[in-house]
Amino acid sequence: MSSPRWTLALGACACAAAGAYAFAVEPAGGAYPRCLFYETTGYYCAGCGATRALHALLHGRVLDALHDNVLFVALLPVALGLILKWAAPAWRENRWPAVPLEPRALVARGAALAVLAAVFMVVRNLPGTPFDWLRPLA
Amino acid sequence: MSWYYVGPDAKPVGPISLEDLQARRAGGAVAPETYVIEAPAGSAPKEWRRYRDVFPPAATLPPLPVTALPPTPAPTMGVPHPIFPTPPPPTPSPGGPVFTGSHPSTYYLPPAKGNPWCAWGFGLGLASLPMLLLCGTGVFVAIAGIVVSIVGLVQVSRHRDQEGRGLAVTGLVLSILALLCAIGIGIALATSGSWHTGLQMTTEQTSNDSDTR
Numbered sequence: 001m002s003s004p005r006w007t008l009a010l011g012a013c014a015c016a017a018a019g020a021y022a023f024a025v026e027p028a029g030g031a032y033p034r035c036l037f038y039e040t041t042g043y044y045c046a047g048c049g050a051t052r053a054l055h056a057l058l059h060g061r062v063l064d065a066l067h068d069n070v071l072f073v074a075l076l077p078v079a080l081g082l083i084l085k086w087a088a089p090a091w092r093e094n095r096w097p098a099v100p101l102e103p104r105a106l107v108a109r110g111a112a113l114a115v116l117a118a119v120f121m122v123v124r125n126l127p128g129t130p131f132d133w134l135r136p137l138a
Numbered sequence: 139m140s141w142y143y144v145g146p147d148a149k150p151v152g153p154i155s156l157e158d159l160q161a162r163r164a165g166g167a168v169a170p171e172t173y174v175i176e177a178p179a180g181s182a183p184k185e186w187r188r189y190r191d192v193f194p195p196a197a198t199l200p201p202l203p204v205t206a207l208p209p210t211p212a213p214t215m216g217v218p219h220p221i222f223p224t225p226p227p228p229t230p231s232p233g234g235p236v237f238t239g240s241h242p243s244t245y246y247l248p249p250a251k252g253n254p255w256c257a258w259g260f261g262l263g264l265a266s267l268p269m270l271l272l273c274g275t276g277v278f279v280a281i282a283g284i285v286v287s288i289v290g291l292v293q294v295s296r297h298r299d300q301e302g303r304g305l306a307v308t309g310l311v312l313s314i315l316a317l318l319c320a321i322g323i324g325i326a327l328a329t330s331g332s333w334h335t336g337l338q339m340t341t342e343q344t345s346n347d348s349d350t351r
Contacts, residue, residue, distance in 0.1 A: 036274030039327050047273040089165045098167050
């Protein structure tokens with residue numbers, strides 16, 4: 001039961017369950033966890049609207065999803081592709097996935113992502129019309 | 139003809155065939171820097187060597203440099219285990235590799251290796267504080283950082299030849315700090331009654347929360 005393939009299958013099931021939850025539950029009801037940063041400051045963080053975007057995406061409303069959180073929608077396929085690329089050989093050979101430990105590349109990519117998120121966070125909180133397109137809908 | 143290589147968490151993986159080893163090199167599980175060892179049936183293993191030294195990139199595969207070496211005579215006692223083949227050296231030199239008997243697989247491993255759990259614990263701890271700003275997802279990162287750092291600390295304390303204690307301690311402290319911050323914010327929000335209602339902090343609302351709602 002604790003073989004690599006079982007664990008990977010368990011992870012995939014958890015992701016599928018989260019996706020099913022996001023598909024089935026309406027965001028307006030307050031059934032999603034709320035953003036700690038938004039609750040505290042009233043400003044949107046870089047991840048605000050991600051669950052709403054996922055819900056809209058799963059219902060085929062791509063434009064709504066882009067409106068809710070364009071960064072999340074843009075990064076979702078990248079993240080899914082990277083995870084598949086990381087887990088696929090481990091699944092095929094039934095071994096534990098290799099730990100990606102190249103510190104320099106990891107730090108560089110993490111820093112780039114952090115800068116991107118910070119810029120997005122500032123821009124979506126600016127007043128005015130073109131910027132409120134970056135804020136969640138509801 | 140079977141091979142071993144040093145997998146993640148510094149444990150030998152094998153025995154695998156030569157083709158399997160090369161397939162794993164192509165698949166990325168074995169890096170050029172990964173230590174590999176050949177364990178021919180019936181003879182003692184040779185030294186751990188880096189993959190790129192055993193298989194130089196330019197060289198074509200069939201004339202292997204390792205197989206060109208003269209075979210070492212088989213040990214006289216028992217069935218040779220490729221990792222733990224012979225009785226430990228009777229008197230290890232003070233500065234050399236210390237064989238404790240409890241971790242035989244570390245005897246042939248390269249010395250002073252950074253523990254990946256410690257590095258990951260540090261990375262998670264470092265990421266947890268800024269990720270608190272990302273919808274509070276830093277909470278999960280902090281919990282993962284605490285677990286991974288503790289695993290790293292335990293491993294480093296068990297394996298003398300691994301480094302990373304400072305990284306793990308730093309990661310642990312940062313993770314706990316992030317978790318405490320999150321708990322404090324959560325308690326403050328819950329007691330102020332703004333949890334699950336959405337606190338729109340505007341200028342007229344900063345006085346008291348007995349306004350329009």
